[in-house]
Every structure is written in C-alpha cells, then in structure tokens.
Amino acid sequence: MVTKLTPKELAKKEERLAPGHRLCAGCGAAIVVRQMLAAIDEPVVLANATGCLEVATTIYPYSSWRVPWIHNAFENAASTMSGVEAAYRSMVRQGKLEEKDVKFIAYGGDGGTYDIGIQALSGAVERGHQFLYVCYDNGAYMNTGIQRSSATPFGAHTTTSPAGKVIPGKQQFRKDLTKVMAAHDIPYVAQAAPSKWRDLMQKTRKAVNCGGPAFMNVLASCNRGWRHETDETIEVTQLAVDSCFWPLYEVENGEWSLTYKPRKKVPVKKWLERQGRFSHLFRDENRHMIDEMQEEVDRRWEKLLERCGEG
Amino acid sequence: MSKFEALTGNAAVSNAMRQINPDVVAAYPITPQTDTVQTFSEFVADGLVDTEFVTVESEHSAMSACVGASAAGARVMTATSANGLALMWEIIYIAASNRCPIVMSLVNRALSAPINIHCDHSDVMGMRDSGWIILMSENGQEAYDNIIQAIRIGEHPDVLLPVAVCQDGFITSHSLERVELFEDGEVQDFVGTHEPQWPLLDVEDPKTYGPLDFYDYYYEHKRQQVEAMEKAHGVIREVTQEFNDRFGREYGLFEAYRMDDAEVAVIAANSTAGTAKTAVDNLRDQGLKAGLLKLRVFRPFPGQELAEALRGVSAVAVMDRAISFGSMDNAGPLFSEVVSALTLNDVHVPIADYVYGLGGRDIRPGEIENVYQEAFQMAENGKVERRVRYLGVRE
Amino acid sequence: MTEMKGWKEIPIGGMILDAGNSEAYNTGDWRAFRPVPGEAECTNCMLCWLNCPDSSILVDAENEEMTGFDLKHCKGCGICAAVCPVNAGVIRRAEGEVEKDDPRLCIRMVEEGKFQEVGNE
Numbered sequence: 001m002v003t004k005l006t007p008k009e010l011a012k013k014e015e016r017l018a019p020g021h022r023l024c025a026g027c028g029a030a031i032v033v034r035q036m037l038a039a040i041d042e043p044v045v046l047a048n049a050t051g052c053l054e055v056a057t058t059i060y061p062y063s064s065w066r067v068p069w070i071h072n073a074f075e076n077a078a079s080t081m082s083g084v085e086a087a088y089r090s091m092v093r094q095g096k097l098e099e100k101d102v103k104f105i106a107y108g109g110d111g112g113t114y115d116i117g118i119q120a121l122s123g124a125v126e127r128g129h130q131f132l133y134v135c136y137d138n139g140a141y142m143n144t145g146i147q148r149s150s151a152t153p154f155g156a157h158t159t160t161s162p163a164g165k166v167i168p169g170k171q172q173f174r175k176d177l178t179k180v181m182a183a184h185d186i187p188y189v190a191q192a193a194p195s196k197w198r199d200l201m202q203k204t205r206k207a208v209n210c211g212g213p214a215f216m217n218v219l220a221s222c223n224r225g226w227r228h229e230t231d232e233t234i235e236v237t238q239l240a241v242d243s244c245f246w247p248l249y250e251v252e253n254g255e256w257s258l259t260y261k262p263r264k265k266v267p268v269k270k271w272l273e274r275q276g277r278f279s280h281l282f283r284d285e286n287r288h289m290i291d292e293m294q295e296e297v298d299r300r301w302e303k304l305l306e307r308c309g310e311g
Numbered sequence: 312m313s314k315f316e317a318l319t320g321n322a323a324v325s326n327a328m329r330q331i332n333p334d335v336v337a338a339y340p341i342t343p344q345t346d347t348v349q350t351f352s353e354f355v356a357d358g359l360v361d362t363e364f365v366t367v368e369s370e371h372s373a374m375s376a377c378v379g380a381s382a383a384g385a386r387v388m389t390a391t392s393a394n395g396l397a398l399m400w401e402i403i404y405i406a407a408s409n410r411c412p413i414v415m416s417l418v419n420r421a422l423s424a425p426i427n428i429h430c431d432h433s434d435v436m437g438m439r440d441s442g443w444i445i446l447m448s449e450n451g452q453e454a455y456d457n458i459i460q461a462i463r464i465g466e467h468p469d470v471l472l473p474v475a476v477c478q479d480g481f482i483t484s485h486s487l488e489r490v491e492l493f494e495d496g497e498v499q500d501f502v503g504t505h506e507p508q509w510p511l512l513d514v515e516d517p518k519t520y521g522p523l524d525f526y527d528y529y530y531e532h533k534r535q536q537v538e539a540m541e542k543a544h545g546v547i548r549e550v551t552q553e554f555n556d557r558f559g560r561e562y563g564l565f566e567a568y569r570m571d572d573a574e575v576a577v578i579a580a581n582s583t584a585g586t587a588k589t590a591v592d593n594l595r596d597q598g599l600k601a602g603l604l605k606l607r608v609f610r611p612f613p614g615q616e617l618a619e620a621l622r623g624v625s626a627v628a629v630m631d632r633a634i635s636f637g638s639m640d641n642a643g644p645l646f647s648e649v650v651s652a653l654t655l656n657d658v659h660v661p662i663a664d665y666v667y668g669l670g671g672r673d674i675r676p677g678e679i680e681n682v683y684q685e686a687f688q689m690a691e692n693g694k695v696e697r698r699v700r701y702l703g704v705r706e
Numbered sequence: 707m708t709e710m711k712g713w714k715e716i717p718i719g720g721m722i723l724d725a726g727n728s729e730a731y732n733t734g735d736w737r738a739f740r741p742v743p744g745e746a747e748c749t750n751c752m753l754c755w756l757n758c759p760d761s762s763i764l765v766d767a768e769n770e771e772m773t774g775f776d777l778k779h780c781k782g783c784g785i786c787a788a789v790c791p792v793n794a795g796v797i798r799r800a801e802g803e804v805e806k807d808d809p810r811l812c813i814r815m816v817e818e819g820k821f822q823e824v825g826n827e
Binding site: 006007008010011012015017018019020021022023024025026027028029030031034035038057058059060061062063064065066067069194197229230231232233234235 | 716720722724725726727728729730731732733736737750751752753755756757758759760761762765767770776778779781782783784785787788789806815
Binding site for chain 2: 043045047055058059060061065072075076081084088089097102120122127
C-alpha cells in the first residue's frame with residue numbers, strides 16, 4: 001500500500017537520513033532529501049555528487065545514509081548512476097539479481113549540476129537510464145565557500161562575485177536549467193521547493209515512477225550563503241516561490257503545467273530584502289538592479305504561463 | 312577445441328570480451344581503440360552477450376559509469392586510448408581507491424599535443440602511480456590472453472584492483488594476425504562468476520561508498536592499497552600459472568628471450584619486444600650473445616625478479632616509448648624503474664636508456680641491433696657513454 | 707567509534723558498512739538555542755518532523771504523537787518552531803511582539819546557556 005502523503009503517516013516510516021550528519025543548522029538540502037525520501041516507499045539507491053550534502057553526511061567513519069549510497073566525484077553523479085542502473089538492469093535481466101522495483105536517485109548541488117556536471121547529466125538522460133536526477137539548488141558553490149555558479153541569482157554577492165565598489169555582485173541572470181532539461185524531452189521534469197512539501201513529494205513520486213529518466217530542480221536554501229537566520233529557511237524559500245523567482249511546475253511527457261500559482265505575486269524585492277547576499281542592492285546606486293531583476297523574473301514568469309497554457 | 316582466426320589486436324580483445332560476457336561495458340570511441348568497442352557493440356546488437364553496453368558521452372563518464380557499475384556488483388569492462396585515458400584521469404584513481412576490479416583494454420597512443428593518433432606509451436606511463444595493475448602485450452594474442460587473466464587477477468579477493476591491459480596502437484591493434492581463440496565455455500570456466508563481496512545493490516544491507524576521508528583514515532586506506540598491490544604480485548603468478556597449464560602458454564612476470572647466456576640485455580615492452588626478438592636472432596646468428604627481457608607485468612613492478620634475471624649480464628639497454636620530462640637526464644619512465652630495481656638489488660651494471668618511437672615513429676630491427684652494438688661497447692668499456700639517447704629523432 | 711583503528715581493521719576502499727552510524731555522532735553541542743515545549747498544546751500535525759533538517763523530532767509512530775526533541779543531534783536551527791502552526795496561532799492572537807522563547811508558544815527556542823549542558827552520550 002502506498003503511504004498517504006500526510007506528515008502523520010510519513011512520520012511512521014523509517015528515517016532514511018540518520019541524524020548526526022554535519023550539514024549546517026537549518027540546511028535546506030537536508031529538508032529536501034528527507035521529504036523526498038519519505039515520499040518513496042520503494043527501495044532506493046542513491047548517488048551523490050561532491051558537495052555539501054555529500055561531505056557532511058559521510059565523514060568517515062560515519063555515514064548518515066540508511067540506504068545504499070555512492071559518491072564518486074563532483075561532475076559525475078549522473079554517469080555514476082548510469083553505471084549503477086545499467087548494472088541493475090543487466091543483472092536482473094540475467095537472473096543474477098532479484099527485481100525489487102529499486103528507485104535510483106542522483107543528488108547534486110547546482111555547481112555539480114548546472115556547471116561541471118551538465119555534460120554527464122545530459123548524456124545520462126539522453127541514454128534513457130531509469131533514474132531521477134535531483135539538483136538541490138542553493139545558488140552557489142556553498143561547499144567551497146559560496147562561489148558563484150550559473151545558478152546564482154543576478155545581483156547576488158558571492159565570494160567570486162563580490163559586491164564591490166565597481167561591480168555590485170553577480171552580473172548575469174541565472175541559467176534556467178529546468179528548461180534545459182525539459183528540452184531533453186524526457187518523461188518527467190519538474191521544479192519544486194520544500195516549502196510546498198506536498199507538491200515536492202507528489203513530484204518525487206511521479207518522477208521515480210515515470211518509467212524513464214526524470215529531472216527535478218529543487219530550491220534548497222543555504223542560510224550561510226543567502227544570509228538569513230537559520231529558522232527562516234522555509235519562509236524565505238516560499239518567498240522565492242511566491243515572487244515567481246522559483247515557479248513550481250512540471251513537464252510531464254512534454255506537457256507543461258503550473259503546480260502552484262501564487263494568489264498574489266509578491267515583488268521580488270520582498271524576497272531579496274530577507275537575504276544578506278542582496279543587501280548591497282538596496283543602496284541607492286544599485287537599486288536599479290532590483291528593477292532589472294523584477295523585469296527578468298516577470299519576463300520568465302509570463303513565458304512560463306504561456307507554456308503552461310495559462311497566459 | 313580452440314580455433315585460429317585472422318584478427319586484429321582490437322578484434323582479439325573484443326572476442327575476449329564476448330567470451331567473458333561482462334555485465335556492463337561503458338566506453339567511448341577513440342582511435343585506435345574504437346574498433347574494440349565497435350566490434351563488441353555488434354556482439355551486443357546480435358545478442359551474443361548479456362552485457363548492458365553504456366554508450367557514454369565521454370571517457371570521463373565511461374570510467375564514472377564503470378565505477379558505479381562495479382560498486383553495484385557487476386563485472387565491468389571498458390577500453391580507451393591516450394586522450395581518452397587522460398580525460399578519465401580523475402576517476403582512474405577513484406576506481407583503484409574504491410577497489411573496483413574494472414578491466415580496461417588500453418590501446419597505447421601518444422598524448423596530445425600535437426595531436427597524434429599513433430603509438431607510444433605516454434598514456435599508460437601517466438597512470439603508473441594510480442593504483443591500477445598494468446599488463447603489457449606484444450601482440451593481439453597476448454592482449455587476448457592478458458584480458459582473460461586480468462578478470463581473475465583484479466577480482467581476486469586479496470586484490471580487488473582495476474587492471475589495464477595494454478597493446479600498441481595501430482601496430483598491433485590494427486594488424487591482422489593469427490589469433491588462437493579458446494572455446495567460449497573454456498574462457499567462461501576460467502574467469503568464473505563474479506562474486507562481489509559488498510554490492511551496492513544489496514538494498515537489504517545498505518553500504519556507503521566513497522565517503523569523505525580526512526587525515527585520520529585516508530592514510531590507512533592508502534596503506535590497504537599497498538597491501539593489495541603486494542598481494543597482486545602473488546595472485547598474478549597463480550593466475551598466470553593456471554592459465555599456462557590450461558591453455559598451454561608460458562607467461563611469466565616478463566619473458567626472458569635467449570637470456571640464458573646473454574652478455575647484454577635489452578628491456579622492451581609491447582610490440583617492440585617482437586621487433587627486438589628479430590634483432591636478437593640476427594645478432595645470435597653473428598655469434599653475439601644478445602638477450603631480451605620483455606616486460607609483461609608493469610604494475611606491480613617485478614623489480615626483484617627483473618634484477619635477478621639481469622644479474623650476470625655486462626650491460627643493459629632500456630627501450631622507452633615515452634619521456635619523463637624533467638626527470639634526471641630526461642629519461643624514459645621505464646628506465647628509472649629498471650635502474651632503481653637493479654641498484655636496490657645490488658646489480659651494478661652499465662645501463663643506458665633509448666627513447667624511441669614517439670608518436671608512432673617506426674622502430675626497425677636494424678635500429679635495435681645498433682642499440683645492442685652500443686650495449687656490447689658499454690660492456691666492453693665498463694662505462695656508459697651517454698645515459699639517454701633519443702633514437703631516430705632528426706637533429 | 708572513538709578508537710582509531712589500523713588499516714587491517716577497517717573495510718577496504720573507504721566503505722562504511724554500518725549504514726546510518728552517524729547517529730553515534732553528537733551534533734547537539736552545536737546548539738545555541740534549544741527547542742522546548744511551551745504552554746500551547748501540540749496538535750501532532752508533524753510539520754516540525756517534516757521540516758527538521760536533522761531528523762531530530764521524536765515521534766511515537768503507534769500513537770501518532772510528537773514526543774519531543776532528539777537533543778543529542780538537534781542543532782537548534784529553530785525551523786520546527788518557525789513552521790509550527792500552533793506557534794503561528796499564538797503569535798497571531800497575541801498583542802504585540804512574541805519573543806521566540808515566549809512560554810505561551812508550543813515550541814519555544816530558549817537560549818542554550820539557560821540550561822545545563824546536555825553532554826555527550
């Protein structure tokens with residue numbers, strides 16, 4: 001029987017991520033992983049790209065994973081999982097292994113996914129491996145100390161796009177990786193956030209049962225990089241959603257649909273002002289950047305509405 | 312009954328792979344290895360193997376997928392050359408460190424730049440400290456034989472290390488030769504089934520592969536790899552002996568060709584050893600006591616055995632198909648290995664290095680005969696005129 | 707697992723065979739604030755459990771009850787208190803500011819210094 005997606009029912013299941021890991025207090029990635037793994041009743045096998053989630057959960061001789069888990073390197077979670085999944089299919093087909101409806105999931109941060117791992121990811125989904133790749137997007141290379149990635153929002157201060165006297169933070173808008181993955185025409189692509197946990201969990205279930213490669217881009221706040229209080233993780237994440245900086249949608253067999261539409265679209269400024277990484281944008285000489293960001297968010301949101309037949 | 316077929320070195324390896332029937336092969340095309348996986352993919356397409364063939368988008372992903380599949384519990388093989396191996400670089404170390412007994416056919420080719428598709432050993436020499444077992448093959452037959460043995464060596468519970476089996480790009484990979492193929496059943500029987508001890512896919516007993524390992528335990532894990540290499544030494548001997556008995560071969564850690572009464576010896580690896588044998592025969596016909604040591608096992612390096620085999624000769628010449636730039640006298644990597652093996656085993660003999668054949672530059676018996684002549688001179692004078700020579704380069 | 711083992715005593719390849727053994731590792735001492743049950747009654751909605759990054763909300767599965775906090779591991783981030791709907795109700799109804807350690811809340815975040823050291827188990 002499939003577990004009902006209610007916290008009461010889910011809380012009865014065995015915890016797959018053991019406590020004692022060393023992710024920072026209030027880490028969004030840990031919440032994402034816990035919610036997703038709770039949504040899956042079947043056995044799972046995980047691969048993890050190098051990054052916060054990987055290092056903090058497996059500091060030898062300790063591991064927080066109560067499920068099979070492999071880390072290989074930074075850029076190859078998808079290709080490592082290709083091998084694991086191919087081994088599974090091969091050995092099941094040959095009768096060397098019992099078929100157990102195992103769900104294969106690869107986790108990578110935005111650095112390991114948008115940037116250094118994009119080739120391996122693109123290749124793996126093109127080959128049709130039956131696995132879910134999850135990018136926990138915290139918008140920078142947090143593990144090495146908050147360097148900009150192609151997922152870093154416009155204007156954000158990072159340690160390699162510092163808010164200086166001449167250049168006020170990151171000068172480029174973020175890459176829209178979810179759309180890039182949708183362009184692969186794989187069975188399932190979605191964007192989600194842990195502040196809408198039921199949506200995240202439903203998408204997770206669809207993704208692991210879609211019968212082919214699936215990709216999910218999940219916003220995971222990093223309070224060290226975003227600069228907010230540790231208890232604000234969920235609230236700040238939801239502001240990203242409600243401002244339409246991070247729309248929740250899915251692309252199922254080529255069909256685009258919004259899974260959440262804010263009742264009232266919140267100005268991006270409301271999301272920005274909650275995070276120290278954008279504080280320099282509120283100086284008089286930089287305020288125009290907030291407008292530019294609003295324009296870009298609006299443009300992308302309108303486009304998305306159109307694609308989802310809501311335009 | 313075995314049968315003889317006219318096969319290229321690449322096709323010989325493809326056939327060994329077909330007979331081994333690995334669970335997973337992940338590979339990417341690169342000259343001169345391409346034929347190997349191309350032929351193998353035909354076996355897959357025709358249903359002659361049970362293999363899941365992962366047609367990755369790069370060599371980096373090839374080795375990454377191999378590590379994943381091997382950890383999962385599968386028997387895994389791949390093939391590559393030169394730049395492909397270079398792109399695998401990061402994961403080459405991880406494969407060895409994670410103790411994945413992957414078997415790789417490495418068709419030796421010169422590393423860029425300038426880009427060059429022909430043979431030298433700069434690719435394999437780069438991986439010599441990576442923790443892989445490395446076997447060298449004179450011809451397609453040896454590549455075939457070595458690949459079969461590599462499965463047993465790598466998967467041995469005392470070893471659990473990846474194995475690279477080398478042959479020379481184009482020179483043997485693309486040359487047709489008469490290759491003895493054993494019966495499929497015989498090969499299957501020899502390699503046996505793969506019994507992974509800690510398969511990742513055992514969902515009932517979850518394991519963590521590839522954790523973050525600090526100064527408190529990283530060193531201990533490296534020490535374990537040393538132990539595995541030490542053990543590999545004996546395991547290679549055992550597996551080789553069993554193979555010899557079963558298939559009528561005479562492999563060892565190296566081949567001593569006409570060494571019994573040799574006054575001077577040349578050390579060479581891969582196809583050049585075949586050319587050197589012709590040179591030895593020619594010199595022997597002239598009454599000159601020339602001998603050859605053909606290296607088969609490069610890692611773990613059989614230093615002591617090699618030194619013993621050279622004890623008593625009056626001069627040694629090493630043939631190096633690569634340069635270790637910036638090493639003492641800019642010698643080849645094999646030279647440094649042999650010199651330390653001899654020195655540490657108290658074999659003191661004049662020795663010189665001959666770098667040759669870079670980027671596929673041809674090497675002929677006559678040139679090797681000249682090397683021998685210089686070796687005889689070294690023996691006579693008891694000293695080395697020039698420690699390193701670059702054979703065949705235009706000044 | 708405090709004793710340092712030699713290379714012969716540990717699994718090869720860096721493998722960790724004892725899955726989930728990080729439970730033995732104490733992260734509770736990172737905490738600056740401690741979650742403490744307040745006066746407002748818990749409804750056992752389990753949203754704190756669902757949003758805890760540290761798997762540190764204790765649950766009695768059989769009785770469907772949230773029974774407390776795993777203080778050996780809780781890092782004191784305060785997300786449980788932030789997502790608690792009972793807390794939200796208390797704050798909504800209150801006149802003026804409600805501090806995070808207000809006794810009227812369901813989950814209070816109280817400065818760790820005001821408690822005895824939890825200590826290593």
